Every structure is written in structure tokens, then in C-alpha cells.
Amino acid sequence: MSLLKQMRNASWFWYSMICVLCWGAWALLSKLGSQEIPPDTMQFLFTIGTVPVGLVLLIARRGKLEKSPRGIAYGILNGVLSGIGGLALFAAYHTNGNTTLITAAAALYPMITVVLAITILRERFRPIQALGLFFAAIAIVIFSL
Structure with a gap:
């Protein structure tokens, strides 16, 4: 089987493509929003926007939470670092710098x-x-x- 065919049949590939589409639109909306409001407000609203996704996932799991303390710690640290990184990216977009360059550098x-x-x-x-x-x-x- 060819490498291309293997990739098309792999679930990771399709999840990655969904990620690319969502993050591409996210970067554009980040720039547009950052031109209108300050970075800290963008980060707050970004966080609020993730709440419905989290609630859907919690409902799909019937309220069952994870029990691994290490996994939970990694997840929370991931959120903290993502929040700080997002805030920095929103601040970069807020400077009215070149969107292409900012996005490529952050990428x-x-x-x-x-x-x-x-x-x-x-x-x-x-x-x-x-x-x-x-x-x-x-x-x-x-x-x-």
C-alpha cells in the first residue's frame, strides 16, 4: 500500500486535517478580533468559547472524569501554557503586524x-x-x- 493511501486511511490524518482547518480559521479570527479588542479580552473570550466544547465532551462521557493525577496535572499545565501562548499571539496580532509573518513565526x-x-x-x-x-x-x- 502506498504511503499516500496509508495516510488517507489513518484516523490521525483526518483528525490532523480537521485541526488544520479549525486552526487556520482560528488564526484569521484571532487577527480580526485582535484588531478590535485588546489581547487579554481576546484570551478571555477564547476561553469562554472553549466551554461549550468541554461541556459537550463531558456530556458525551456522562460526567465521568479522569482519575490519573499525572494526566490531570499535564492537562491543566497544557491549559496554562496554551493560555499564555494564546495571549502572546493575540498581543502579536494586536500590534497590527503582518498576519502571515506572525502566524508563520508562531507556527x-x-x-x-x-x-x-x-x-x-x-x-x-x-x-x-x-x-x-x-x-x-x-x-x-x-x-x-
Whole structure:
């Protein structure tokens, strides 16, 4: 089976595509909103916007919550870091800087994830993946020109 066909049949691929579509629209709406209201208000409203999603998920689980203290701690820390990162992104958009450049620069976060995954999780890193990160870094330089 070809790699392309394997990807099309993999559930992770479709979840990733939904993510790309939602986050693409999210970035555009973030810029539009940040032109109208301050970053802290955008972050607050962003958080309010996630509440219905959380409620639907809680209802789908019939109110059953997780019991892993470590998992809960990771989830809360994820929310804190996401909130701070979102606030920083809204602040960047609020400066009326170039949306393309801001979004591309912020989208380099996988570089940090890769470094952390290699050092903390001891995940393997192939040369082709290093090449991809190199091109991502070059892309941000090109976007800034």
C-alpha cells in the first residue's frame, strides 16, 4: 500500500486535517478580533468559547472524569501554557503586524516540541525530519522578507 493511501486511511490524518482547518480559521479570527479588542479580552473570550466544547465532551462521557493525577496535572499545565501562548499571539496580532509573518513565526512551535520530544521522551529523530525543520526555519526567514 502506498504511503499516500496509508495516510488517507489513518484516523490521525483526518483528525490532523480537521485541526488544520479549525486552526487556520482560528488564526484569521484571532487577527480580526485582535484588531478590535485588546489581547487579554481576546484570551478571555477564547476561553469562554472553549466551554461549550468541554461541556459537550463531558456530556458525551456522562460526567465521568479522569482519575490519573499525572494526566490531570499535564492537562491543566497544557491549559496554562496554551493560555499564555494564546495571549502572546493575540498581543502579536494586536500590534497590527503582518498576519502571515506572525502566524508563520508562531507556527514554528513544533521545533520546540521536537527538541523536547528528543531530550525528554527519548524519541528518535531521522535526518529527513531534521531537513524538514531546517526548511521550516528557512521559510520563516523568507516570509519575513
